Amino acid sequence: MPETNDAFVRFVDVQKSYDGETLVVKNLNLDIAQGEFLTLLGPSGSGKTTCLLMLAGFEPTTHGNITLDGRAINNVPPHKRNIGMVFQNYALFPHMTVQENLAFPLEVRRMSKGEVEGRVRRVLDMVRLGGFEHRRPAQLSGGQQQRVAVARALVFDPKLVLMDEPLGALDRQLREQMQYEIKHIHDNLGVTIVYVTHDQGEALTMSNRIAVLNHGEIQQLATPDTLYEEPQNAFVAQFIGENNKLLGRVTSMNGMNCSVEVDGGGKVEARAVNIEGVGSRTMLSLRPERVQINPPDGQFPNVFEGRVEELIYLGDHIRTRVSVCGDDDFIVKVPNASGHAALRKGDDVKVGWAIEDCRALDV
Amino acid sequence: MAIADATVQGITVDGVPLKDKLRRATRTSRVRAFLLVTPLLLFITVSFVLPIADMLFRSVDNPRISSLLPETVAALEQWDGKKLPDEAAFAALAKELKLRREDRNLGKAATRLNYERGGMRSLITKSARKLKRVERGPYKEAMVEIDEKWGQRETWAAIKLIGKRYTLVHYLAGVDRRFDADGNVVTQPEVRRIYITIWGRTLWVSLLVTAFCLLLGYPIAYLLATLPLRQSNLLMIMVLLPFWTSLLVRTTTWIVLLQSNGVINDILVWVGILSDEGRIRMIYNMTGTLIAMTQILLPFMVLPLYSVMKTISPSSMRAAQSLGANPFTAFVRIYMPQTVPGVGAGSLLVFIVSVGYYITPALVGGSTGQLISNFIAYHMKSSLNWGLAAALGAILLAGVLAIYWLYDRVVGIDNMKLG
Numbered sequence: 182m183p184e185t186n187d188a189f190v191r192f193v194d195v196q197k198s199y200d201g202e203t204l205v206v207k208n209l210n211l212d213i214a215q216g217e218f219l220t221l222l223g224p225s226g227s228g229k230t231t232c233l234l235m236l237a238g239f240e241p242t243t244h245g246n247i248t249l250d251g252r253a254i255n256n257v258p259p260h261k262r263n264i265g266m267v268f269q270n271y272a273l274f275p276h277m278t279v280q281e282n283l284a285f286p287l288e289v290r291r292m293s294k295g296e297v298e299g300r301v302r303r304v305l306d307m308v309r310l311g312g313f314e315h316r317r318p319a320q321l322s323g324g325q326q327q328r329v330a331v332a333r334a335l336v337f338d339p340k341l342v343l344m345d346e347p348l349g350a351l352d353r354q355l356r357e358q359m360q361y362e363i364k365h366i367h368d369n370l371g372v373t374i375v376y377v378t379h380d381q382g383e384a385l386t387m388s389n390r391i392a393v394l395n396h397g398e399i400q401q402l403a404t405p406d407t408l409y410e411e412p413q414n415a416f417v418a419q420f421i422g423e424n425n426k427l428l429g430r431v432t433s434m435n436g437m438n439c440s441v442e443v444d445g446g447g448k449v450e451a452r453a454v455n456i457e458g459v460g461s462r463t464m465l466s467l468r469p470e471r472v473q474i475n476p477p478d479g480q481f482p483n484v485f486e487g488r489v490e491e492l493i494y495l496g497d498h499i500r501t502r503v504s505v506c507g508d509d510d511f512i513v514k515v516p517n518a519s520g521h522a523a524l525r526k527g528d529d530v531k532v533g534w535a536i537e538d539c540r541a542l543d544v
Numbered sequence: 545m546a547i548a549d550a551t552v553q554g555i556t557v558d559g560v561p562l563k564d565k566l567r568r569a570t571r572t573s574r575v576r577a578f579l580l581v582t583p584l585l586l587f588i589t590v591s592f593v594l595p596i597a598d599m600l601f602r603s604v605d606n607p608r609i610s611s612l613l614p615e616t617v618a619a620l621e622q623w624d625g626k627k628l629p630d631e632a633a634f635a636a637l638a639k640e641l642k643l644r645r646e647d648r649n650l651g652k653a654a655t656r657l658n659y660e661r662g663g664m665r666s667l668i669t670k671s672a673r674k675l676k677r678v679e680r681g682p683y684k685e686a687m688v689e690i691d692e693k694w695g696q697r698e699t700w701a702a703i704k705l706i707g708k709r710y711t712l713v714h715y716l717a718g719v720d721r722r723f724d725a726d727g728n729v730v731t732q733p734e735v736r737r738i739y740i741t742i743w744g745r746t747l748w749v750s751l752l753v754t755a756f757c758l759l760l761g762y763p764i765a766y767l768l769a770t771l772p773l774r775q776s777n778l779l780m781i782m783v784l785l786p787f788w789t790s791l792l793v794r795t796t797t798w799i800v801l802l803q804s805n806g807v808i809n810d811i812l813v814w815v816g817i818l819s820d821e822g823r824i825r826m827i828y829n830m831t832g833t834l835i836a837m838t839q840i841l842l843p844f845m846v847l848p849l850y851s852v853m854k855t856i857s858p859s860s861m862r863a864a865q866s867l868g869a870n871p872f873t874a875f876v877r878i879y880m881p882q883t884v885p886g887v888g889a890g891s892l893l894v895f896i897v898s899v900g901y902y903i904t905p906a907l908v909g910g911s912t913g914q915l916i917s918n919f920i921a922y923h924m925k926s927s928l929n930w931g932l933a934a935a936l937g938a939i940l941l942a943g944v945l946a947i948y949w950l951y952d953r954v955v956g957i958d959n960m961k962l963g
């Protein structure tokens with residue numbers, strides 16, 4: 182689906198600077214397919230909002246082009262772009278009722294009264310807010326306001342909807358419910374959604390693809406599972422999910438794999454993903470759930486002596502902190518399966534993992 | 545369980561009603577709070593409540609004639625006003641006129657009567673002088689002999705009217721009305737009509753000043769609320785600068801600028817837009833009043849507007865545009881309605897202040913730019929008709945309260961933001 186020539190939204194060599202000195206967005210190239218749910222994920226200040234604002238037309242690009250449905254939109258003013266947008270603080274019109282808020286985009290498009298009413302009713306049903314037509318935003322709860330904001334961005338049938346951390350102000354439970362609802366709406370309507378968040382869990386559950394941004398650059402653009410399983414660089418590996426890191430130096434290359442001399446002692450066989458060659462420094466990335474404690478002999482090429490430092494009982498698994506290869510912050514998730522050997526703090530254990538689960542990345 | 549039962553019935557555990565307990569617990573803090581506001585309460589009473597009460601009393605109080613001509617007033621009590629009064633009234637008046645002439649209070653009575661009816665002063669003085677020679681009655685013929693006005697019932701009706709201890713004549717005079725001989729409310733004769741014009745002018749000037757302030761203040765407030773901090777701070781200082789300058793200095797500056805040989809006229813003549821004879825009169829008339837008042841009252845409009853605009857989230861304009869509204873529509877339909885509380889507060893403030901404005905019209909208003917306050921001042925300081933001044937003040941107060949009430953009904957005073 183991605184990387185086709187007829188991409189629906191396309192950023193070509195886009196750069197952005199607010200002050201003429203620093204580039205907030207550096208050379209962004211991104212294709213978004215029709216009907217896709219694409220998430221821009223990154224830490225605060227990484228340029229996510231800036232990308233959305235450029236797409237919506239509120240900020241000019243400093244360099245490069247943005248095309249929408251094959252048309253360059255650099256010179257199209259925001260109100261002619263036909264892009265729905267959900268703002269972080271919802272930006273509902275406080276002096277209008279829910280009904281009036283939703284009717285606004287239809288009225289400025291000069292739709293007939295009957296049509297406006299029909300559409301408003303349909304979209305209110307969709308977000309399950311029937312009966313709230315005559316309330317003002319101030320009389321709604323945060324979650325309800327959020328739904329009105331989503332409904333308003335959808336009511337005029339835009340092909341593209343932008344959402345800038347729309348769930349940031351909600352509590353966790355409501356946030357999870359709204360994630361599900363937004364995803365559901367996306368599946369039903371088939372609109373293209375560009376979604377901004379700095380919550381990786383949210384990104385993983387909702388998106389078709391995720392673009393991880395840092396310092397105005399895309400670090401990796403991939404589906405959620407690829408992003409989690411196969412991070413391409415140290416930043417992504419650390420930003421998405423939990424990650425054990427072992428720093429070391431590459432001593433030999435061997436096809437897809439390589440040997441790494443870890444700084445804290447020990448020689449690890451790893452998959453060579455993003456290293457410059459023999460002698461270069463590398464960061465080994467290992468997911469805590471891919472490490473086994475006391476594996477059967479001969480199962481893994483990588484087996485090391487370690488000692489249990491801390492145990493945290495979490496119900497379905499036990500988070501075990503181990504010191505291994507000079508790293509005393511090495512986390513292992515031990516599943517709480519029946520018959521599993523009970524560990525105690527201070528136990529000496531063996532720790533092992535497979536080559537393909539250990540990725541040698543840049544530093 | 546027992547405690548739960550007790551609280552249901554409003555009684556604490558030891559059996560005292562909850563309300564009493566609460567009252568006792570908060571008594572000290574209430575006493576302290578009251579003591580703290582006492583100075584303010586006293587100040588407001590002395591400087592605000594008492595003067596207004598005094599003003600309202602003076603506007604209906606009318607002691608002069610009833611104390612100077614008590615017997616005449618008493619004799620006229622029974623008079624039905626249809627024909628001339630009987631001999632008793634004539635006799636009483638003749639006697640009292642002579643007495644007042646002797647104790648030198650005649651002038652006061654004459655002046656008071658003259659407020660109500662032109663020509664009374666000379667009639668009274670003349671009659672008192674001539675009555676000295678009339679020793680015995682019947683006084684009726686004698687007085688009509690002295691002046692035929694004593695044969696007209698309107699003259700007597702005026703005395704009866706002014707003789708009342710409490711009266712509404714000041715209020716009527718304040719709106720160019722009076723009682724005729726039969727006690728009906730009628731319009732003043734043409735030459736004595738002034739206040740309706742002045743009230744109208746006061747309203748008109750206030751409305752215009754409010755409108756000008758809104759027109760000028762709205763963009764300024766918008767800039768203040770949207771410019772980056774550094775520029776907006778500078779702008780704010782420029783808005784407030786006039787506040788820190790004396791009112792007199794500002795008004796005098798307008799005189800320097802606007803007078804016939806002032807800076808603006810000089811420049812226009814120098815550039816050649818005006819001929820030297822064609823200099824525009826921009827001051828000592830209504831124009832002067834309008835210009836100077838608008839400038840002085842502008843901050844009263846800008847500040848409430850600014851404080852409201854500051855709270856409007858910039859993303860609501862963006863949202864409107866993303867929904868398909870062009871910038872103009874977005875401004876008119878989304879931004880402006882959100883500024884209504886500020887517009888209301890600013891307009892109310894400017895309007896109410898202008899309705900009672902005194903110093904600027906007095907300095908630059910000439911004769912056509914005088915407002916009602918200037919007439920109130922005139923009656924207090926020059927004509928010494930305090931009753932009329934008080935009545936005009938009371939009407940003004942009632943008008944302001946009415947506007948406030950209307951505003952509350954239409955917009956709601958809770959929606960007002962003053963900063």
Ligand SMILES: Nc1ncnc2c1ncn2[C@@H]1O[C@H](COP(=O)(O)OP(=O)(O)OP(=O)(O)O)[C@@H](O)[C@H]1O
Pocket residue numbers: 199200205223224225226227228229230231232379
């Ligand atoms: N109007 C502006 N003027 C100048 N600099 C700006 C402006 N808006 C954003 N920036 C800068 O651009 C960078 C990226 O900002 P942006 O708002 O895109 O970040 P973000 O990824 O959305 O962050 P967050 O998750 O905190 O919302 C930041 O360093 C910010 O300081």
Ligand SMILES: [Mg+2]
Pocket residue numbers: 229230231345
């Ligand atoms: Mg942001």
